[in-house]
Each structure stands twice: as C-alpha cells, then as structure tokens.
Amino acid sequence: MYYRAEVYRVASDDLLADLGHRETRRAAVIACEEHALQTLVFEERWSTCWEARATVYWYRIRIIPE
Numbered sequence: 001m002y003y004r005a006e007v008y009r010v011a012s013d014d015l016l017a018d019l020g021h022r023e024t025r026r027a028a029v030i031a032c033e034e035h036a037l038q039t040l041v042f043e044e045r046w047s048t049c050w051e052a053r054a055t056v057y058w059y060r061i062r063i064i065p066e
Contacts (some may be wrong), residue, residue, distance in 0.1 A: 001022075001063055001064070001065060002021040002022065002023060002063075002064045002066065003021065003022045003023075003024065003025050003027070003028035003062070003063060003064065004018070004019075004021050004022075004028070004061065004062050004063075004064045005018075005019035005020065005022060005028040005031045005032050005059065005060075005061050006018055006019065006059065006060045006061075006062070007019060007032070007035055007057050007058075007059055007060050008057060008059070008060065009056070009057060010053065010054075010055070010056055010057060010058055011051070016057065017035070019031040019032065019035060021064060026060060028061045029042060029061065030046075032052065032059040032061065035057070035059075036054045036057065036059065038054060038064070040050060040052035040054065040059060042059075042061065043054050047064060048063040049061070049062050
C-alpha cells in the first residue's frame with residue numbers, strides 16, 4: 001500500500017501538485033509539511049483519505065492500493 005500526497009489551492013480547489021507516492025502515511029505527511037513550511041493537522045475524511053488546511057493551500061493524503 002502507498003500513500004499519495006497532493007496539494008490544492010484553497011481559493012479554487014484546483015490540484016496544484018502531486019507530491020508523489022510514499023510508503024508510509026507519516027512520510028506523506030512530512031512531504032506535505034515540507035511543502036507548507038509548517039506543521040499540519042490532518043483529519044480523516046474517509047477511511048482512505050486525510051486532509052489538512054493551510055492559508056493558501058490544502059493537502060490531501062490518499063491510500064493507493066498496490
């Protein structure tokens with residue numbers, strides 16, 4: 001199982017960047033935090049998806065089956 005990290009614009013909900021696939025959820029969180037340059041608080045929206053909001057961007061981590 002892999003975790004895909006994505007960045008979206010808050011104003012338009014457009015996908016801005018795919019931060020790639022990671023082997024752990026923690027690694028995906030770190031990729032998002034490095035992009036945001038701040039600590040993010042992720043909330044589980046569905047059993048396979050977590051989201052966090054920052055000022056300009058919001059972040060999504062999804063489980064990608066192998």
